[in-house]
Amino acid sequence: DGGITQSPKYLFRKEGQNVTLSCEQNLNHDAMYWYRQDPGQGLRLIYYSQIVNDFQKGDIAEGYSVSREKKESFPLTVTSAQKNPTAFYLCASSPPDGSGANVLTFGAGSRLTVL
Amino acid sequence: KNEVEQSPQNLTAQEGEFITINCSYSVGISALHWLQQHPGGGIVSLFMLSSGKKKHGRLIATINIQEKHSSLHITASHPRDSAVYICAVRVEPGETSGSRLTFGEGTQLTVNP
Numbered sequence: 001d002g003g004i005t006q007s008p009k010y011l012f013r014k015e016g017q018n019v020t021l022s023c024e025q026n027l028n029h030d031a032m033y034w035y036r037q038d039p040g041q042g043l044r045l046i047y048y049s050q051i052v053n054d055f056q057k058g059d060i061a062e063g064y065s066v067s068r069e070k071k072e073s074f075p076l077t078v079t080s081a082q083k084n085p086t087a088f089y090l091c092a093s094s095p096p097d098g099s100g101a102n103v104l105t106f107g108a109g110s111r112l113t114v115l
Numbered sequence: 116k117n118e119v120e121q122s123p124q125n126l127t128a129q130e131g132e133f134i135t136i137n138c139s140y141s142v143g144i145s146a147l148h149w150l151q152q153h154p155g156g157g158i159v160s161l162f163m164l165s166s167g168k169k170k171h172g173r174l175i176a177t178i179n180i181q182e183k184h185s186s187l188h189i190t191a192s193h194p195r196d197s198a199v200y201i202c203a204v205r206v207e208p209g210e211t212s213g214s215r216l217t218f219g220e221g222t223q224l225t226v227n228p
Contacts, residue, residue, distance in 0.1 A: 035218075042119065042201070042218035058215070088156055104148060104203075104216070106158040 002027045006091050006107035013078075013085070013114050021076045021110045023091035029105070030096045032074035036060060037088040037109075046089075049074055050096065078112060086114045118142050121202050121219035128226050134189040136222045138202030141183065149176050149187050150201040152221065158201070161187070192226045199223050 004025045013019045025032065031050050035043040045058030049068040063082025068074055074093075078085045091107040122137045138147070149161045162169050162176040164185065169176050173192075178185040189196055202219040 033216075040220060042117070042220045043203075043216075044218075045215060048215065090156075090158065092158075104150075104160050104163075106150075106160075109156040109158075111156070 004091055004093055004105055004107035006089075006110050008110060009108065011110060011112045013112060015114055016080045018077055018079050019112065021078070021089055021091075021112070023074045023076065023107060024072055025074075025091075025093045025105070025107075026072060027093055027105060028071070029093035030071070031094045032068070033092045033094075034058075034064070034066065034074070034076045035090045035092065037090060043090065046076065085112055087112060117219070118206075118217050119202055119204055119219040121200075121222050123222060124220065125223045126225070128192050128224070130193055130226055130228050132192050132226075134192050134196075134224065134226075136187045136200050136202075136224070138185045138187070138219055139183060140185075140202075140204050140217075142204070142217070143207040144183075144204040145207050146205040147178055147185050148203040148205070148216070149185070150203060152199040152201060154198075161200075189224075194226045194228050197225050 007022045033048045034046040037043050044060050046064050047055055047058050047066040049055035052068055052071050055066050055068050063079055065077045089110045094104045119140045128134055146165045148163050150158050151161050152158045164178045173190045175188040199221040201221045203216045
């Protein structure tokens with residue numbers, strides 16, 4: 001079955017460490033997204049990518065970095081510059097705008113805790 | 116003020132009750148999504164609407180573009196419906212948020228047996 005796989009599900013990090021969250025999809029979707037979810041707030045967009053080798057900053061990109069070297073993969077690195085990284089991170093993908101599908105598929109999420 | 120507002124924030128119901136969750140938005144949109152998030156955190160897309168009404172099983176979603184309002188209804192609610200329900204809008208190009216999704220804060224639904 002097609003879907004999105006995020007790993008790890010839970011991650012603990014010491015302050016000052018960079019960590020990378022994995023997101024892999026086998027849906028042949030062009031667009032991929034990273035969101036952050038905090039209690040009492042709606043999902044906020046960190047980065048998105050509409051096509052391989054291209055990505056754009058979302059609303060809260062500071063302290064994060066991404067790459068899109070393959071269509072299937074969109075890893076997110078949480079750097080030490082991110083001041084409050086403890087959160088639940090969700091990866092999503094969709095077909096390109098205008099394709100008519102408008103299907104948004106989410107991964108199961110990765111919960112990052114900074115100790 | 117958030118571009119997408121949901122009400123209520125929390126809702127507790129008895130099994131079998133009819134449930135309504137509301138979503139209002141303040142920007143021009145090309146589509147509205149209703150999503151369901153279970154306690155484990157994974158999110159499932161329930162509906163994508165651009166006009167009218169859609170039905171899937173016990174779930175019904177409606178949208179009024181003129182009033183910038185959508186509702187999600189659950190008929191004959193069941194404890195397994197307990198989850199967070201999230202409204203998200205795809206903002207039209209040219210609006211400040213660009214052609215990306217903007218999410219409401221979610222409505223926590225608890226259905227008791």
